[in-house]
Amino acid sequence: MHVMIIGAGIGGLSLAQGLKQAGVDVTVHERDRTRTERLQGYRIHVAPYGCRALNACLPADVYDLFVSTSGQANSTLAFYTEKLDELITLDTTEIGMDTDHRTDTFRSVSRITFREVLLAGLGDIVHFGRAFTHYTHERDGRVTAHFSDGTRATGDVLVGADGTNSAVRTQYLPQAAHADTGAVAVSGKVPLGGDAARLLPRPFSTGGAMVLAPGGYFGFLAVHEFRRDERGGALSLSPDFGIDPQLLLDNTTDYVMWNVLAKREKFGDRKALAAMSAEEIRTLVLRSVGTWHPHLLRLIEESDTGTVSVHALHTSRRPKPWAPGNVTVLGDAIHAMPPTAGAGANAAVVDAELLCRRLVAVAEGQELAAAVGAYEKDMLDHAFTKVAAANRNLEQGVADNRLALAGFKAFLRLAGRVGPIRRKMTAAMAGQQSPRSA
Numbered sequence: 001m002h003v004m005i006i007g008a009g010i011g012g013l014s015l016a017q018g019l020k021q022a023g024v025d026v027t028v029h030e031r032d033r034t035r036t037e038r039l040q041g042y043r044i045h046v047a048p049y050g051c052r053a054l055n056a057c058l059p060a061d062v063y064d065l066f067v068s069t070s071g072q073a074n075s076t077l078a079f080y081t082e083k084l085d086e087l088i089t090l091d092t093t094e095i096g097m098d099t100d101h102r103t104d105t106f107r108s109v110s111r112i113t114f115r116e117v118l119l120a121g122l123g124d125i126v127h128f129g130r131a132f133t134h135y136t137h138e139r140d141g142r143v144t145a146h147f148s149d150g151t152r153a154t155g156d157v158l159v160g161a162d163g164t165n166s167a168v169r170t171q172y173l174p175q176a177a178h179a180d181t182g183a184v185a186v187s188g189k190v191p192l193g194g195d196a197a198r199l200l201p202r203p204f205s206t207g208g209a210m211v212l213a214p215g216g217y218f219g220f221l222a223v224h225e226f227r228r229d230e231r232g233g234a235l236s237l238s239p240d241f242g243i244d245p246q247l248l249l250d251n252t253t254d255y256v257m258w259n260v261l262a263k264r265e266k267f268g269d270r271k272a273l274a275a276m277s278a279e280e281i282r283t284l285v286l287r288s289v290g291t292w293h294p295h296l297l298r299l300i301e302e303s304d305t306g307t308v309s310v311h312a313l314h315t316s317r318r319p320k321p322w323a324p325g326n327v328t329v330l331g332d333a334i335h336a337m338p339p340t341a342g343a344g345a346n347a348a349v350v351d352a353e354l355l356c357r358r359l360v361a362v363a364e365g366q367e368l369a370a371a372v373g374a375y376e377k378d379m380l381d382h383a384f385t386k387v388a389a390a391n392r393n394l395e396q397g398v399a400d401n402r403l404a405l406a407g408f409k410a411f412l413r414l415a416g417r418v419g420p421i422r423r424k425m426t427a428a429m430a431g432q433q434s435p436r437s438a
Contacts, residue, residue: 001363002155004029004145006132006168010044011331011348012161013118016125018057018356024363028122029130029145029153031162042187042257043071043224044114045208046107048097049431050346053353055103059121063102066117069235071108072225073099074207077429079412082213084201084293087409088416090426091206097430106207106430108224112251116237132167135327143326157359157368158327161348164314166333173329176319178336181391183313183398184273185261185339186285188303192223192254196302199295200256208342211296212409216400217262217289219296220339225254258299260285261313261340263398278305313338315391318384324373330355335383340397341390347383354378 003019005012008030019026046054055063075097079087092099092106099105109117119126131148135158138144144154160168164178190196200209204223211219226234234252267273267284276284286300314336331348358371396408415421 001025001157001359002027003157003159003359004143004153004155005159005161006145007160007162007166007333008032008115008119008126008128009161009163009331009348010114010118010345011352012159013115013122013126014054014057014349014352015159015161015330015356016122017059017062017118018352019359020122020125021057021059022356022360022363024359026125027153027155028126029132029147030126030128031131033129042111042189043108043222044111044345045074045222045342046070046109046349047342047346047431048104048106050349051103051105051107053346053349056353057349057356058118062117062120065120065237066109066114067102067107068227069109069113069117069237070227071110072227074106074108075099076207078201078204078207078209080201080209080211081409082211082217082219082289082292082296084295086201086416087212087412088422088425090422090429092426092430095423095426095430108222110224110226110236110251113237132162134167134171141326156326157362157372159355160327160329160333161331162333164332164336166329168327169329169333172327173319173322173334176316176334178314178316181313181315181338181394182263183261183338183394184264184267185259185311185313186267186281187257187259187307187309187311188282188300189255189257189307190299190302190304192225192256196256196299199299204256211292212397212405213289213292214400214402214405216266216398217260218397219261219289219292220259221299222257223254224257226252256299258296258303259339260289260300261394261397262288264312267310273310276310278308281310282308313394316384316387318380318387324369324376326368326372328355328372328376330379334379335387337387337390338394339390340393341386343386343390347386350382351379354382 002025005028008028016026016028075092076089078089133146133148136144142154142156143158144152146152160166208222226236236251316336330351337344355375358375362368362371
């Protein structure tokens with residue numbers, strides 16, 4: 001059996017690693033011309049369930065590389081008002097989670113580093129410069145992938161891991177189109193040196209922090225601190241790419257990442273927003289959240305405009321059942337979601353682990369369509385639970401409802417003072433039903 005994966009993102013590479021480790025013939029086809037064409041520097045938050053799925057896919061030495069190059073341990077999720085009044089801090093150490101555990105912990109990893117880790121050992125399995133256009137079926141039932149340069153590849157299984165604008169999904173499941181949520185996120189980064197570290201309360205350095213604000217805006221901030229070797233160098237897998245070293249700032253320098261989310265109309269119409277420069281966008285955000293705490297405003301002010309960007313937030317609806325075959329999809333290709341549950345990358349890795357197990361069973365004799373159908377059911381069940389949570393969190397965050405916001409803040413303040421409620425919320429955040437030791 002030969003498996004072809006379209007897309008060398010997190011889910012596609014995790015699947016390729018798992019299949020290669022199991023001895024299944026696999027190739028990955030990526031539209032980027034080189035592995036360094038898109039150096040995306042933001043952190044990725046990997047939850048315990050994502051770590052467990054990743055550990056199942058990767059060879060032990062590659063997973064160890066992921067662990068050793070991840071950032072300083074994360075253990076908290078804090079909630080603040082826009083004036084930096086603390087509402088509640090959920091701390092996983094309170095429920096017995098060991099932040100140094102190999103798998104059952106939260107990890108923060110640079111996107112650049114993570115991709116390098118996932119590419120480790122794959123060698124000529126990954127083919128760059130292959131922009132997928134469509135697929136066709138051969139008379140013998142196998143599937144052929146066609147690429148924009150006129151080349152093609154034929155295999156037994158085709159997996160679309162090609163992201164939100166998936167060409168595989170468009171052909172395979174045209175009824176599963178993604179939807180614009182009507183909200184946008186503006187993001188930026190500030191190096192952690194200098195004043196940045198002193199501008200934020202301590203819980204910001206041990207995990208993410210939500211900022212609950214009136215007016216239909218809310219924020220999310222997180223610190224990424226690289227682990228250091230004995231000489232103080234960042235463990236970031238930053239080779240000499242032969243490009244401007246400034247582009248690697250994200251991958252060697254500790255930083256604070258900030259996001260401000262709101263409905264698009266809060267920032268102006270789509271066309272005007274798209275025409276703005278990064279400096280104009282930063283100014284617009286500062287004007288929009290001008291009543292926030294001065295320390296938060298200063299972080300935004302000090303952001304390098306090269307890191308400031310706007311992202312339209314998309315979501316997806318669970319499609320109606322379909323007949324499985326030898327084409328399938330994973331990750332954002334089928335279940336795009338806003339970042340408001342911290343689940344996108346994790347869901348893609350879980351997809352990879354589920355599909356890997358099913359395809360290995362096919363290699364050992366199970367019927368292909370039945371295995372793919374079982375994967376698709378499991379994938380839809382787990383992923384659309386995360387989509388629903390992300391949509392719910394986004395809707396609550398951008399709703400311009402002062403009464404509801406006041407009620408939620410009051411609940412969080414109360415929960416922060418009542419140990420059993422706080423621990424129950426922490427266990428839910430960590431994906432545990434009840435406290436347990438690591």
